[in-house]
Amino acid sequence: MSARGLLVAAPRSGSGKTTITLGLQRALARRGLTVRGLKCGPDYIDPAFHAAATGAPSANLDSYAMPDGLLARIASEATQAADIVIAEGSMGLFDAVPGPEGRTGASADVAALTGWPVVLVIDVSGQAQSAAAVALGCKAYDPRIRVAGVILNKVASARHERLVRQGMERIGLPVLGALPREASLILPERHLGLVQAGETADLHARLDALAEAVSAAIDLDAVMAAAGETRLPGPVDRDALPLAAPGRRIAIARDAAFSFVYPHVEAGWRAAGAELVPFSPLRDEAPLDDCDACWLPGGYPELHAGTIAAATNFLDGLRAFAATRLVHGECGGYMVLGRSLTDADGVAHAMAGLLSVETSFARRKMNLGYRRAVLQADGPLGRAGTALTGHEFHYASIVAQGDDPPFALVTDPHGSAPAPAGSRRGLVTGSFFHAIATAAPA
The missing domain is CATH 3.40.50.300 (P-loop containing nucleotide triphosphate hydrolases)
Known part of the structure; x- marks a missing residue:
């Protein structure tokens, strides 16, 4: 009952x-x-x-x-x-x-x-x-x-x-x-x-x-x-996954700098048979070599930029991993995949350099709202043309986008024109967009 x-x-x-x-x-x-x-x-x-x-x-x-x-x-x-x-x-x-x-x-x-x-x-x-x-x-x-x-x-x-x-x-x-x-x-x-x-x-x-x-x-x-009786908002679909699993064994960054992962997303990946293998960049840990995908969630890397920049085992291991396997970064994870992250004091810290974007927390501007993202190439979250629903919520700014092609074209619920968002290079993708679910057909 x-x-x-x-x-x-x-x-x-x-x-x-x-x-x-x-x-x-x-x-x-x-x-x-x-x-x-x-x-x-x-x-x-x-x-x-x-x-x-x-x-x-x-x-x-x-x-x-x-x-x-x-x-x-x-x-x-x-x-x-x-x-x-x-x-x-x-x-x-x-x-x-x-x-x-x-x-x-x-x-x-x-x-x-x-x-x-x-x-x-x-x-x-x-x-x-x-x-x-x-x-x-x-x-x-x-x-x-x-x-x-x-x-x-x-x-x-x-x-x-x-x-x-x-x-x-x-x-x-x-x-x-x-x-x-x-x-x-x-x-x-x-x-x-x-x-x-x-x-x-x-x-x-x-x-x-x-x-x-x-x-x-x-x-x-x-x-x-x-409290009232529960009325389910539709038939329960126990087979549908919120998001495609990026791999069968997913290395996922998890510590005070990387923690923003939706419970339903992790549960969906596990239901698809994927195993999540946590590692801590703040403890200078690299993604394990026996994983076939790496996920860098959002969080607070801007508060730990110096520690991340000095984590040579993590950064070198991430670069080696990305040479042969999928790597995706959401929001804070995207910032770490870029060339540099400038902290609140205006100090620029070198990041992984797997994408060409440069971000700054010194130039703060709140970006907040729902988004619909259409993937521009096959990647960890689906095939090109797949539409995802999600949101952005960050204060960091992009100070240089670089020359990488976009991860997705993004619109908002208020009628905005499709705009390029995020970056992709080789097997590496990232954006400020947090994915919640695969969108229903438009």
């Missing part, structure tokens, strides 16, 4: 969704429940925190980038292995890109597709009864979804809480809990979001503190009662 689920969402980013989601997940897990977390949209970091909070795998659900069969499979696998699913929205509940209804990337799409009620987190700092007007708007805006209740965040005092509750009573929305303003509950951040779970000091102590705060301030029984 499928587990019940709910979606923790908010009217806007920065309301405390992640903090409260993690607190709920940890608190319910401490009750002895099997809890699974899921994250709406393209986010690498939060699922790792969900996994730490629950002790079980987490994954992403993306209504823009994932076909129905993949969405259904991820939701089905989570609900079959849990007592309850606590999913986390992204940005504001209805924030989306242009697209057909239900396929816009909005967290509300996931709530509608799965049937999970929404628990709305509202940052009530600087307002009182007016918070109810915001909640009422969320409740009425989209008839496909049901807002089951609200959790108040950053409550200043008992009087403040009473006033906010009065507004919620007026619109008939239950208040499931109210958390005081407490800076110690905030998790550390950096330029792409939270500091990664594996790098967060005393992570489990922090999660336990969140669970204690949530247990004291939120009615966990009411949260459990708010």
Whole structure:
């Protein structure tokens, strides 16, 4: 029998969704429940925190980038292995890109597709009864979804809480809990979001503190009662792979500089029979010679550029590997495959030189959004002409593209003209594009 689920969402980013989601997940897990977390949209970091909070795998659900069969499979696998699913929205509940209804990337799409009620987190700092007007708007805006209740965040005092509750009573929305303003509950951040779970000091102590705060301030029984039956968003396609496996034995960089790999992508590769063999460039490890492909994920190489440049065993081994086998780099991995990476202090560090691109973190500009990429040549992610859905999220800039032909032609959901993106040379490819799934035929 499928587990019940709910979606923790908010009217806007920065309301405390992640903090409260993690607190709920940890608190319910401490009750002895099997809890699974899921994250709406393209986010690498939060699922790792969900996994730490629950002790079980987490994954992403993306209504823009994932076909129905993949969405259904991820939701089905989570609900079959849990007592309850606590999913986390992204940005504001209805924030989306242009697209057909239900396929816009909005967290509300996931709530509608799965049937999970929404628990709305509202940052009530600087307002009182007016918070109810915001909640009422969320409740009425989209008839496909049901807002089951609200959790108040950053409550200043008992009087403040009473006033906010009065507004919620007026619109008939239950208040499931109210958390005081407490800076110690905030998790550390950096330029792409939270500091990664594996790098967060005393992570489990922090999660336990969140669970204690949530247990004291939120009615966990009411949260459990708010969860709804799961409705899968289509037939489960257990044979379809999110992305083609680049090899049968894949050397994959994995450390503090290279960590952005979607759980559903790794699971799909393993389901195809591929073996993933991790290695650490920061420990000066090269891809093992008995692998037939190498994958350099995104991450934070810009914070470790000096260490990577000095990792001669890694760089020499990568160059030797690339002479005979496929190598692909996504985002940060793409930067390392290039000629140089300039750090935040303006110091240029020599990289692998397998592609001609030169990148800089000193010239910061945020690049963010969904993309559709059409491959320009046969490679690790498919044949020429294959379309992939995914996204970009980076602050680094290209200071010199070099003369390599493009990896793909890329468009966005806002009607942009196809533009060349990334680089390819020999068996090496890379781009700032993070692939999520093979696109449905246009």
